[in-house]
Amino acid sequence: MNVFEYANPTTTKEAAGLLAAQWGEAEILAGGTDLLSLMKNYVATPKRVVSLRGIKELSGITSSASGLRIGAMVTLQELHDHKAVHDDYHSLAHAAGSVPSPQIRNLGTVGGDLCQRPRCWYFRNGFGLLAKDEKGQPLVPAGDNRYHAIFGHPGGSPGAYYVHPSSLAPALITFGARVKVAGPKGEREIPLASFFATPKREGERENVLMPNEIVTEIILAAASKGMLTATYEVRQKEALDWPLATASVALRMSGDKVKSARIVLGHVAPVPWPAHEAEKLLAGQTITEDSAAKAGEAAVRGAKALSGNKYKVQLARVAVKRALLEAAAHGKEGMQHG
Amino acid sequence: MHPEPPLIGQAVPRKEGRDKVTGRARYVDDLVFPGMMYGATVRSPVARGRIRAIHFDENIPWQEFTVVTAQDIPGENCVALILHDQPCLAAEIVNHPEEPVVLLGHPDKHLLEEARRAVRLETEPLPAVFTIEDSLAKKEIIWGEDNVFKSFLVEKGDVDSAWARAEIVVEGEYETGAQEQLYIEPNGMIAVANPDEGVTVWGSMQCPYYVHKALVPLFGLSKDKVRVIQAETGGGFGGKEEYPSMIAAHAALLAWKAGRPVKLIYDRAEDMAATTKRHPSRTRHRTGVTRDGKLVALEIDFVIDGGAYCTLSPVVLSRGTIHAAGPYECPNVRIRSRAVATNAPPHGAFRGFGAPQSVFALERHFDQVAKACGLAPDEFRRRNFVHAGGTLAVSQVIHENVDLPQLMERAFAESDYHAKRARFARENRDARVKKGIGFAAFLHGAGFTGSGEEYLASVVAVEATAEGRVRVLAASTEIGQGANTVFTQIAADTLGLDPELIDIAPPDTAAVPNSGPTVASRTTMIVGKLVESAALGLKQTLVSSGLPGERGGPEGRPCTSEEFQRACAEYIRKHGALRATCQYAPPPGIKWDDEKYQGDAYGAYAWAVYVAEVSVDTVTYEIRVDDFVAVQEVGKVIHPVLATGQIEGGVAQGIGYALYENVVWREGRMVNAQMTNYIMPTSADVPPIRVFFEENPYPFGPGGAKGIGELPMDGPAPAIVNAIEQATGASITRIPVTPEVLMEALEGVHA
Ligand SMILES: Cc1cc2nc3c(=O)[nH]c(=O)nc-3n(C[C@H](O)[C@H](O)[C@H](O)COP(=O)(O)OP(=O)(O)OC[C@H]3O[C@@H](n4cnc5c(N)ncnc54)[C@H](O)[C@@H]3O)c2cc1C
Secondary structure, eight states, rough: OOOEEEEEEEHHHHHHHHSSSTTTTTTEESOTTTHHHHTTTTTTOEEEEOOOTTTTOOOOOOTTTEEEEETOOOOOHHHOOOOHHHOOHHHHHHHHHHHHOOHHHHOOOOHHHHOOOOOOHHHTTTTTTBBBBBTBSSSTTSSTTTOOOOOOOTSSSSSSOOOOOOOOHHHHHHTTTTEEETTTTTTEEEEETTTOOOOOOTTTTTTTTTTEEEEEEEEEEOOOOTTTEEEEEOSSSSSSSSSSSSEEEEEEETEEEEEEEEEEEEEESSSEEEEEHHHHTTTTTOOOHHHHHHHHHTTTTOOOOOOOOOHHHHHHHHHHHHHHHHHHHHHHHHHHHH | OOOSOOOOSSSSOOTTTHHHHOOOOOBBBGGTTTTOOOEEEEEESSEEEEEEEEEEESSSGGSSSSSEOGGOOSOOOSOOSSSSOOOSSSSEEEEEEEEEEEEEEESSHHHHHHHHHHHEEEEEEOOOOSHHHHHTTSOOOOTTSSSEEEEEEEEEHHHHGGGGOOOOEEEEEEEOOOOOOOOOOOOOEEEETTTTEEEEEEEESOOOOHHHHHHHHHHHHGGGEEEEOOOOOOOOOTTTTHHHHHHHHHHHHHHHHHOOOEEEEEHHHHHHHHHHOOEEEEEEEEEEEOTTTTEEEEEEEEEEEEEOTTTTTHHHHHHHHTTTTTBBOEEEEEEEEEEOOOOSSOOOOOOOTTTTHHHHHHHHHHHHHHHTTTTTHHHHHTTBBOOTTTTOOOOOOOOOOOOOOHHHHHHHHHTHHHHHHHHHHHHHHGGGEEEEEEEEEEEEEEEESSTTTHHHOOOOEEOOOTSOOOEEEEEEEEEHHHHHHHHHHHHHHHHHHHGGGGEOOOBBBBOOOOOOOOOOOOOIIIIIHHHHHHHHHHHHHHHTOOOTTTTSSTOOOOHHHHHHHHHHHHHHHHSOEEEEEOOOOTTTTTTTEEETTTEEOOOOEEEEEEEEEEEEEEEOOOOOEEEEEEEEOSSSSHHHHHHHHHHHHHHHHHHHHIIIIOOOOETTSOOSSSSTOOOOOOOOOOOOOOOEEEOOOOSSGGGOOOOOHHHHHHSHHHHHHHHHHHHHHHOOOOOOOOOHHHHHHHHHHOO
């Protein structure tokens, strides 16, 4: 870790003022579960670290008739344990609860989860997000790419091959979440679906934040009655690792038929990956083994496997199918109980 | 709450347990010396090359730093072990990525890290070799005349003429990957060194006398000028057998030049990338059997990848070779084995020491041979198990009263093997998540191979003070396995004393005799026996000068601690120091021929049958171990909790070896040297491990005990992969079986 200055502001405004106009000069510290390892490995070498710990306005979840407001500093455990989240945003509670280890859930924050940096080996070993060699050629397609993207990457040309590491993001996007962001010029609100971006040049980040902006809260519209949701994750092992592929689904129902579906895949592309074709396919259908399997097929139709990650196409397909079946099963349980 | 004697067989509290849980135990990074500096290592960026220049970035105030290169070495530039081929700092040629070239010392850790990044090695690349096959094919000669560190040939009977009698011949090729030891505490050393006082190092290690042996020629000092002290050590698993010598050497070189104490601690990434790992292996089997499943001929070609320097590869190869034919009797055997060089950091000791590699191959292969004979895997093994009086591949006659069929029956009963195997076969057809149950039968020799123990000639001393306290002096280290507790139990029982009166002297080469390295499942069995004998010697001395007790005092009554104290005080007053030593002597009748590689390879073996039950999601390729039964015969269990812990830990490590732990190489460099992408199992991935011991006391082990430290590493991988084969029909021949490997294999099956 390099030597740095530590700032502990008490308001968002003050914090934004302490950030720099250039990426890399200052870093935001939330729970530190990601930032500290980045710094220890010299992937992040900020001159100043700005802690959000002291900023009260970033904490807490408030639930109202218009929906939920989740402070950026809410921990994953608080999110998981919150009654309204548990009751009305089931797939989100599940995603938060599946982030491994109580220690990480108790320290890691919602803002940090959305802004955590990719786990890509090349990035973590100092080759940058776009991981190019000296001649500007991408390292990932020719190298080890077993955990890399199967969607949204450019093929042979330089560009991003990492997968976005957040497993909250897909669930949040299925609920139409919005992020509130504060910077030196004030606040703005962005749909979470357009918050993530693929960098064009080395040095850019994985989202549309400016270097001196802070995520302050996540806003969820009121949950619609009878919506069925689920998150299905495929992991290589039980604990202390990110999923290989996930799918979050939210189904608005009319009787036992799907009125409209939102399906977002995680850990398969540089951004959370919406499965629009699968969503369209499900409109008007009941969820059965067969329709769920077809939706899974549709979801991976545009997938482009790299040399070492063909298996992820299969995992993504299965995740969609199983998430749909789980959501449908919740519906049945719900009917039985009430 | 004093345990009643005998202590052997009881789960007495761990000797150093209280200090560890209260944080009082001092690991090397807890030690701080006045005026201490930190050290860092600049390493080779390339696999093989000629060093052209070393560039020091101008932005660093180099005058504040201590900089050490090969030129600063006062003695011979090598890390002395079996050979002197490995330099302590590369001078002209680097032979693997991460090879140490320059050392830096500075009081400020942070500045040191920046400086390390500001040194650039200019190298002219040389052609390198990265695989066993390329090394064997001599694609490039990178070591010696033929890239071969060591080879063995074991022959029994006449394999060549036996093929004619074989009705079925089965061939197979098996591969195992590297594995990182992942002890909790990374490596580290502190050194004080100057021409007046000589060299003293403190650190995390398994073998103080190995470090001592390496430092003597490096500094050209006499033996008494070098002192090595073990600090509390947070695990080793073999990973702190040879590399600590390198780190101690580096810390000492920096301290020597700087004239100040130097602390050199590796972080996890450096430890994973630069230090030793388990040897990758490739094994070819050709097996001849009769139609009714009797072994006729076994031909095995076993090769391990030793990395760039010899280090311990010959010894790892030796153990792997001897274990390659398992606990079976076959009249005609040929095992040819080689340890070859590649341009990777040297591979080294890791629990099991070559045996997990060759046992994986054999126990996977024998499931295939059984299938070819139309026999159940257990029936095939039953027909070929070695029995008392039989001979192993190295022509060792088994004098132990071994009963493998019985161990197997017990393992099957505990795991409900037969019923489950039948049920899974029935239910799997329509299941998405398929289940399987598989097993492995194996043996593991305790102590050094062949004449190794005789050559080591280990010594242990036991001394008593006038206050009636007893000290055990040995260089054997407590590395979390419980050596100190076991020595205490043995000494206390032998002397009939309260364990609170027994102290274990901290391993310090200036104060304890050389009881050999803490490796090879030898500490309890070999060194423990020396503790027992030395304690007995001490007692006899006291008895002959009037200690009441068994022979001296009232009938059959062990002495009280007051009587013992009085006798000690009396003796010391009259004769001075009260101390007994004992040196290893081989059990009678042990014979080993190093030329032919035949004879009594080990004084004793532990025998085991492990059963694994798995479920495999055939759509996502997730594999889970659902149940694990480990049955073993270990002579005598000295401490049930520690012994069970050894087995459970080994099985967990074996699960990692089989399913998760995948060292990804790129041009000789481990590219996933972080725990975020080198996947190891956590408690959530490990099933309940059900451990059962059978006891069959070994007359030459303390209280009848045999060594067990490495045993549990051998069986899990083949048992698990055999279970995967039952579940899926996929015959997988290499580990780790990651989801990608399983997917490839299953696509093969369904195509
Ligand atoms: C072993 C392990 C397994 C994990 N598995 C999963 C998993 O399965 N799924 C998953 O989703 N996550 C997983 N995580 C990641 C974990 O959820 C994140 O590390 C955590 O949520 C980050 O939160 P934090 O508050 O600690 O962030 P920090 O480490 O403090 O910050 C992370 C990054 O986000 C930036 N940042 C933080 N807060 C803000 C903000 N309010 N505005 C702008 N930028 C901000 C920081 O500058 C930094 O770059 C895992 C982590 C570990 C260590």
